[in-house]
Amino acid sequence: MKGRKLLMIPGPIEFEPDVLQALGMATTSHVAPNFIEVFGKSLELMRDVWNSPKGQPFIVAGTGTLAMDMSVANLIEQGDNVLIISSGYFGKRFKDIFDGYGANTTILEAPLGEAVSLDLIEKELKSKKYKALTITHVDTSTGMLIDPKPIAQLAQKYNTLSILDGVCSVAGEEINQDEWGIDVVLTASQKAIGVPPGLALLMVSQKAMEVWKNRKTPIPNYYSDWNNWLPVMKAYEERRPSYFGTPAVNLIVALETSLKIICKEGIENRVKRHKNLAKAFRAGITALNLEILPQTTDIAANTLTAVYYPKGIVGAKLLSKIASNDIIVAGGLLSGIQTSYFRIGHMGSVSPNDLVAVLAALERSLLELGYDVESGKSLQAFQGELLKAK
Numbered sequence: 001m002k003g004r005k006l007l008m009i010p011g012p013i014e015f016e017p018d019v020l021q022a023l024g025m026a027t028t029s030h031v032a033p034n035f036i037e038v039f040g041k042s043l044e045l046m047r048d049v050w051n052s053p054k055g056q057p058f059i060v061a062g063t064g065t066l067a068m069d070m071s072v073a074n075l076i077e078q079g080d081n082v083l084i085i086s087s088g089y090f091g092k093r094f095k096d097i098f099d100g101y102g103a104n105t106t107i108l109e110a111p112l113g114e115a116v117s118l119d120l121i122e123k124e125l126k127s128k129k130y131k132a133l134t135i136t137h138v139d140t141s142t143g144m145l146i147d148p149k150p151i152a153q154l155a156q157k158y159n160t161l162s163i164l165d166g167v168c169s170v171a172g173e174e175i176n177q178d179e180w181g182i183d184v185v186l187t188a189s190q191k192a193i194g195v196p197p198g199l200a201l202l203m204v205s206q207k208a209m210e211v212w213k214n215r216k217t218p219i220p221n222y223y224s225d226w227n228n229w230l231p232v233m234k235a236y237e238e239r240r241p242s243y244f245g246t247p248a249v250n251l252i253v254a255l256e257t258s259l260k261i262i263c264k265e266g267i268e269n270r271v272k273r274h275k276n277l278a279k280a281f282r283a284g285i286t287a288l289n290l291e292i293l294p295q296t297t298d299i300a301a302n303t304l305t306a307v308y309y310p311k312g313i314v315g316a317k318l319l320s321k322i323a324s325n326d327i328i329v330a331g332g333l334l335s336g337i338q339t340s341y342f343r344i345g346h347m348g349s350v351s352p353n354d355l356v357a358v359l360a361a362l363e364r365s366l367l368e369l370g371y372d373v374e375s376g377k378s379l380q381a382f383q384g385e386l387l388k389a390k
């Protein structure tokens with residue numbers, strides 16, 4: 001027994017050994033030629049992963065929440081109308097951030113497990129002029145996947161900026177930022193991008209950069225202000241030194257390594273791997289007669305799965321049994337139903353073997369707690385589905 005635990009939560013995730021090794025490299029000056037090259041290359045590689053050849057990338061020390069904050073601070077002015085399309089906890093967080101900057105927010109929410117309809121979104125966009133709308137691509141609290149493409153189309157039709165919270169989707173779910181016309185796609189390092197926590201990453205369309213340049217009022221946030229960061233990003237991409245706040249040197253070295261791994265696999269292949277594994281995993285879960293939060297599989301995320309505890313099983317007991325089998329999964333996050341479900345992350349470096357281990361531990365734990373299920377059933381369903389996908 002090596003005592004190694006498998007970290008299967010929706011971020012931080014299991015990182016590639018090469019990424020962790022890169023992180024441990026001797027820290028160089030942030031203006032050393034080798035680091036300038038690494039930073040510049042990372043900015044370029046982001047465009048490939050986001051499918052945004054024309055976008056303006058930003059790499060800033062911080063978390064996903066900082067990336068959300070940055071998009072709001074730079075694009076929104078007091079009194080602007082903003083439409084929040086929410087599918088859980090992180091939709092509400094976006095609303096809180098906008099409210100904090102004095103925006104006029106309207107939140108659209110569907111019943112739990114359902115997606116807000118396009119008709120409802122269009123009706124709202126018609127009712128008044130919205131400066132921006134937000135979509136949570138994958139809400140990590142519910143495991144809900146929202147298709148951003150038709151919503152981004154509506155945003156363009158009504159001349160509204162679209163901001164995609166892709167913290168739990170970039171490098172795991174399909175994103176074609178430029179083709180779909182999404183103005184901001186933001187994420188954090190510790191999720192499907194596959195780098196330890198500490199980097200906020202954004203890709204901003206030229207249209208959104210114009211809106212930013214033409215704003216009337218100053219940006220009420222010093223650290224988030226793109227006036228400070230844009231010259232730094234431009235300089236590093238042109239392989240020139242620059243400074244505003246010291247870049248997270250080691251994390252950026254690790255980011256370049258991870259982006260290279262992602263691009264080597266190919267973003268399309270990577271998305272397909274996530275789809276196939278998620279589908280097979282859901283088959284395994286269903287074979288245990290367990291239910292997932294999203295009502296239909298077309299709105300079930302491919303980067304994580306949220307599963308209700310079965311009747312008669314105490315959630316905390318199940319999670320501790322799974323943990324004693326060296327598999328770490330996450331509890332519920334959405335207030336009100338927090339103790340009625342749990343979440344399994346399956347993004348980034350995830351392999352079929354990882355998910356076999358999760359299903360085996362889950363099944364064994366359920367059996368030990370007296371749940372009535374045939375041993376091996378979930379594995380059979382998982383394998384069957386995966387073989388079909390090949």
Ligand SMILES: *Cc1c(COP(=O)(O)O)cnc(C)c1O
Nearest residue numbers: 063064065090138140167168188
């Ligand atoms: C994790 C997450 C966030 C917050 O990211 P932090 O790095 O924890 O600040 C925001 N949105 C979504 C969808 C997330 O999954």
